[in-house]
Amino acid sequence: xxxxxxxxxxxxxxxxxxxxxxxxxxxxxxxxxxxxxxxxxxxxxxxxxxxxxxxxxxxxxxxxxxxxxxxxxxxxxxxxxxxxxxxxxxxxxxxxxxxxxxxxxxxxxxxxxxx
Amino acid sequence: xxxxxxxxxxxxxxxxxxxxxxxxxxxxxxxxxxxxxxxxxxxxxxxxxxxxxxxxxxxxxxxxxxxxxxxxxxxxxxxxxxxxxxxxxxxxxxxxxxxxxxxxxxx
Numbered sequence: 001x002x003x004x005x006x007x008x009x010x011x012x013x014x015x016x017x018x019x020x021x022x023x024x025x026x027x028x029x030x031x032x033x034x035x036x037x038x039x040x041x042x043x044x045x046x047x048x049x050x051x052x053x054x055x056x057x058x059x060x061x062x063x064x065x066x067x068x069x070x071x072x073x074x075x076x077x078x079x080x081x082x083x084x085x086x087x088x089x090x091x092x093x094x095x096x097x098x099x100x101x102x103x104x105x106x107x108x109x110x111x112x113x114x115x
Numbered sequence: 116x117x118x119x120x121x122x123x124x125x126x127x128x129x130x131x132x133x134x135x136x137x138x139x140x141x142x143x144x145x146x147x148x149x150x151x152x153x154x155x156x157x158x159x160x161x162x163x164x165x166x167x168x169x170x171x172x173x174x175x176x177x178x179x180x181x182x183x184x185x186x187x188x189x190x191x192x193x194x195x196x197x198x199x200x201x202x203x204x205x206x207x208x209x210x211x212x213x214x215x216x217x218x219x220x221x222x
Binding site for chain 1: 116119145146148150156157158160163201203208209210212213214215
């Protein structure tokens with residue numbers, strides 16, 4: 001049981017380049033999330049998907065787009081990368097409502113540097 | 116969103132010592148989790164504890180939902196306990212994180 005899998009683990013982009021961060025979960029979770037973590041800070045929500053077919057903005061959505069491809073996969077796209085998007089990106093999914101553990105599971109993160 | 120305050124911001128322990136980390140939150144919640152971020156950046160889920168008390172080895176946690184706080188206890192600390200401990204809460208879909216407590220355990 002892999003949990004939440006993110007790819008790639010590391011990426012360096014030049015300003016203006018685009019890329020897509022991939023996330024997949026194998027726990028049959030309905031909701032999925034993208035967070036970013038900047039040095040010395042907690043995580044901030046970029047976008048989330050409460051269920052397959054829906055997406056919503058979080059705290060810091062500017063410069064990003066998302067796609068909930070199916071129940072398992074939720075991707076994050078940077079259309080024109082900027083140095084301010086240098087961060088560690090975490091994908092998460094949440095257990096099923098009513099389950100004993102209705103908690104979040106996080107992937108191992110993608111460390112992105114924009115130069 | 117819900118405001119989450121963690122204290123202390125930093126904690127230095129001698130190996131074998133016990134400690135308590137605190138998390139206060141500003142609204143009622145239906146989810147509270149404690150995470151450990153290790154030096155490699157991985158976020159490890161320690162406890163899902165919206166209320167009550169749980170124990171897992173040397174770690175235990177208590178959440179008093181009516182008073183809007185949670186405590187994480189580390190007993191007989193080891194160097195592998197070093198890292199940042201985050202409290203995170205939600206009452207809808209959006210998990211809000213505290214700024215974390217950085218724990219350093221010295222041999």
